[in-house]
Amino acid sequence: MSAPFGRRLCEVAENRASDGYRVFSLRDPEGPEPLPGQFYMLAAARRWDERGGRPFLPRAISVAETAPAAAGVRLDFLVEGVGPGTDRLCALEPGEDVWVTGPLGNAFAEPRRANPGAAGAILVGGGIGIAPLALLRRRFAERGVPLRLLLGFRNREHSGGLELFCGAGGDLCPEVRLASEDGHRGHRGYVTDLLAQMLAGDDARSAVVYSCGPPAMLEAVRTLCAGRGVPCELAMESPMACGFGACFGCAVPKPDGGYLRLCIDGPVVRGEEVAEVAHA
Ligand SMILES: Cc1cc2nc3c(=O)[nH]c(=O)nc-3n(C[C@H](O)[C@H](O)[C@H](O)COP(=O)(O)OP(=O)(O)OC[C@H]3O[C@@H](n4cnc5c(N)ncnc54)[C@H](O)[C@@H]3O)c2cc1C
Numbered sequence: 681m682s683a684p685f686g687r688r689l690c691e692v693a694e695n696r697a698s699d700g701y702r703v704f705s706l707r708d709p710e711g712p713e714p715l716p717g718q719f720y721m722l723a724a725a726r727r728w729d730e731r732g733g734r735p736f737l738p739r740a741i742s743v744a745e746t747a748p749a750a751a752g753v754r755l756d757f758l759v760e761g762v763g764p765g766t767d768r769l770c771a772l773e774p775g776e777d778v779w780v781t782g783p784l785g786n787a788f789a790e791p792r793r794a795n796p797g798a799a800g801a802i803l804v805g806g807g808i809g810i811a812p813l814a815l816l817r818r819r820f821a822e823r824g825v826p827l828r829l830l831l832g833f834r835n836r837e838h839s840g841g842l843e844l845f846c847g848a849g850g851d852l853c854p855e856v857r858l859a860s861e862d863g864h865r866g867h868r869g870y871v872t873d874l875l876a877q878m879l880a881g882d883d884a885r886s887a888v889v890y891s892c893g894p895p896a897m898l899e900a901v902r903t904l905c906a907g908r909g910v911p912c913e914l915a916m917e918s919p920m921a922c923g924f925g926a927c928f929g930c931a932v933p934k935p936d937g938g939y940l941r942l943c944i945d946g947p948v949v950r951g952e953e954v955a956e957v958a959h960a
Pocket residue numbers: 719735739740741742743757758759760761762763764765766767808811812916917918919920947
């Protein structure tokens with residue numbers, strides 16, 4: 681689905697706290713409905729250059745949910761304030777305008793496209809990286825794809841957005857399992873501990889794993905899946921200045937030499953397409 685040419689102004693409909701994160705919604709009267717894994721380049725129309733001229737460039741943010749609106753679509757974003765751009769997005773007020781470019785990038789593939797013999801999907805999200813998995817979960821559930829979801833957080837301050845994975849009654853979807861490093865929710869430890877247990881079961885071998893989260897977590901997912909011969913798709917991040925292939929700021933190395941530009945060749949890549957998910 682291609683994005684309208686150029687950037688456009690969209691109005692903020694809502695902005696609410698979600699534990700340590702924020703969820704804000706935009707009314708996008710022109711935009712096409714985005715696909716799970718796609719992202720937008722966002723910049724507040726006012727007060728975007730408060731901290732010594734920063735952030736200056738728009739910031740890449742994944743779409744977490746979408747719904748048809750009276751005109752166009754509503755777009756929901758899950759954001760953690762980690763610097764001048766995301767802090768300003770967290771502070772948006774209803775009625776304010778945001779410059780929007782997108783939807784950009786590719787999308788997660790259906791399990792059968794990633795693996796013709798696939799029987800289901802395992803979604804693995806960490807921290808703010810759970811955002812694109814909310815829309816992916818809903819799309820797979822609507823298509824009857826059997827799924828399991830593993831979501832992990834560092835601690836209470838760095839968590840949020842779980843309501844995006846709720847069933848009709850407000851409870852978490854039954855297929856969700858949680859992990860937290862400080863033990864405040866679910867398994868005490870890494871979400872990849874849960875994935876390792878799951879991949880040890882024979883039925884998991886016919887699944888496709890879909891993941892988004894911090895680089896160290898993505899690298900653990902990639903190596904676990906490679907070790908079990910399970911295909912995986914990773915939604916990756918890298919610094920993005922333009923979002924449409926012009927600046928090469930988002931390049932990551934391929935295993936056989938050369939580079940992928942994550943904004944147009946990704947952000948979703950197959951595990952075997954990257955040499956390694958670089959992390960500190
Ligand atoms: C495709 C894509 C989707 C994204 N989706 C979301 C989302 O849904 N919600 C959300 O909150 N954030 C998301 N991000 C991350 C967000 O765009 C960046 O963290 C952004 O740089 C934050 O801008 P800032 O001005 O707040 O902080 P900055 O000043 O840009 O950075 C703050 C800190 O993060 C580090 N940093 C910034 N960008 C990166 C990077 N790409 N890789 C490693 N370290 C980095 C900096 O070194 C610094 O320590 C996404 C990024 C990409 C590429």
